[in-house]
Amino acid sequence: MDFELTPAQSDLRDAVAALGRRYGHEYFVAKAKAGEHTTELWAEAGKLGYLGVNVPEEYGGGGGGITELAIVCEELAAAGCPLLLLVVSPAIAGTVIAKHGTPAQRSSFLPGIADGTRKVAFAITEPEAGSNFHRLGTTARRDGDDWLLSGRKCFISGVDEASYVLVVARVAAGDKLQPALFLVPTDAAGLTASKLDMEILSPEDQWLLYLDDVRLPADALVGSVDAGLPALFSGLNPERITVAAMAAGTARYALARASTYTATRQVWGRPIGAHQGVAHPLAHAAIQVELARLMIAKAATLYDAGRDVEAGVAANMAKYAAADASALAVDTAIQVHGGNGMTTDYGVATLLGAVRAGRIAPVSREMILNYVSQHVLGQPRSY
Structure with a gap:
C-alpha cells in the first residue's frame, strides 16, 4: 500500500497551492460579496492546465484522472478558494463527455473544458x-x-x-x-x-x-439513449470525490487559521492553545480531516483504476466523512476564535454556510447511510 504521491502529483499539489495562496480567501470573499465570479483565478488555473488535469491529452488535457483533479480541488480550497465549478464542469461534465460522448462531442467540448474557456x-x-x-x-x-x-x-x-x-x-x-x-x-x-x-x-x-x-x-x-445510465453514474462518483476533496481542503484552511490564532493569542500570560479545552477540539477535528483524506484518496484511486463498484462505495464514504469533518473543523475554528470567529476579517465564519450545505449536497448524509446499509451491510432497502 503506497501512500506517496507520484513526483508529478506532488508537483501539481505544490503548484496549485501556490496559485491559491496568490489569490487567497480575501479575494474569494470579496468576489462573493460583490456578486462577482472568480474569473481571474479560473482563467489562470485554466491557462496553467489545472482545470484539465483529468481530460485526455488528445483533447488538450493533462491525461490524469480524478486523483489529480481532487488534488486541484483540495489545494485551492485549502488556500481559501473552493471553486464549486471544478466539480461541475471538469469532474462531472468532462468525465461524462470523455467516457460516453460521441467523437464530435469530445472534440467540441473537451478542449474548452480543459483550458477553462468553456464551462458546462x-x-x-x-x-x-x-x-x-x-x-x-x-x-x-x-x-x-x-x-x-x-x-x-x-x-x-x-x-x-x-x-x-x-x-x-x-x-x-x-x-x-x-x-x-x-x-x-x-x-x-x-x-x-x-x-x-x-x-x-x-x-x-x-x-x-x-x-x-x-x-x-x-x-x-x-x-x-442506452448510454444514459452508465454515463450518469460515470459522473456522479467523480462529483462525490471532488466535493469531498473540496471539503477537506476547506477544513484544512479553517484549521490552519485557527491553529495560528490559538498559538499566538495570549490570555493570562500564555497562548490559549496551551489549554487542552482549546487544543483538544482542534486536534480531534484534524484527525477527522486526515481520516477523510485517506478515504478520498482510496475512492479516487479505485475510480481511476476502473473499479466502479468499489469506487461507488468509497466515494460515498469519502463524501460523508469529508462533509462531517469539514463542518466540524469550521465550527471548531469559529469557537476557538471566540467573538473574532464571527468576523469577516478572521476568515472562518465565511465558510460556515458552504460546509453546512456539504452535508446535504450533492447527496445527503442520510442517503449515503441508506446506501451503505443496503450495499455494504446487506440490510433491506429502507426507501
Whole structure:
C-alpha cells in the first residue's frame, strides 16, 4: 500500500497551492460579496492546465484522472478558494463527455473544458424528485430528428457562467422511461433561469431552470439513449470525490487559521492553545480531516483504476466523512476564535454556510447511510 504521491502529483499539489495562496480567501470573499465570479483565478488555473488535469491529452488535457483533479480541488480550497465549478464542469461534465460522448462531442467540448474557456453546468436535481433519477419529471421526446425537453431543475450551480448545461432527462425506451443526458445551450429558446437566494457566501450562484419544449438537434444527446445510465453514474462518483476533496481542503484552511490564532493569542500570560479545552477540539477535528483524506484518496484511486463498484462505495464514504469533518473543523475554528470567529476579517465564519450545505449536497448524509446499509451491510432497502 503506497501512500506517496507520484513526483508529478506532488508537483501539481505544490503548484496549485501556490496559485491559491496568490489569490487567497480575501479575494474569494470579496468576489462573493460583490456578486462577482472568480474569473481571474479560473482563467489562470485554466491557462496553467489545472482545470484539465483529468481530460485526455488528445483533447488538450493533462491525461490524469480524478486523483489529480481532487488534488486541484483540495489545494485551492485549502488556500481559501473552493471553486464549486471544478466539480461541475471538469469532474462531472468532462468525465461524462470523455467516457460516453460521441467523437464530435469530445472534440467540441473537451478542449474548452480543459483550458477553462468553456464551462458546462450540470442539472439533475428537481423540486419534487430531488436527485432521484427514477422519479425525474423532466422528459425528452422525439420530434422528427430533434428532441424536445420539458421540465424543471433546481439548485443548479453556475448556469450564468456556463455556455452549456448537461441536463438529465427521461426518455421513452419501449414501455418505460430511462435517463438520458443532453447538452443544452444556456441561451436555447425555451430555457429560462431564475436565481435562488441562498444563505451561502459563494461566488457561484444557484439557479432554478425551466425547460419549455427546448428544441435540440439529435447530436445534443450524449452518446446514445442506452448510454444514459452508465454515463450518469460515470459522473456522479467523480462529483462525490471532488466535493469531498473540496471539503477537506476547506477544513484544512479553517484549521490552519485557527491553529495560528490559538498559538499566538495570549490570555493570562500564555497562548490559549496551551489549554487542552482549546487544543483538544482542534486536534480531534484534524484527525477527522486526515481520516477523510485517506478515504478520498482510496475512492479516487479505485475510480481511476476502473473499479466502479468499489469506487461507488468509497466515494460515498469519502463524501460523508469529508462533509462531517469539514463542518466540524469550521465550527471548531469559529469557537476557538471566540467573538473574532464571527468576523469577516478572521476568515472562518465565511465558510460556515458552504460546509453546512456539504452535508446535504450533492447527496445527503442520510442517503449515503441508506446506501451503505443496503450495499455494504446487506440490510433491506429502507426507501
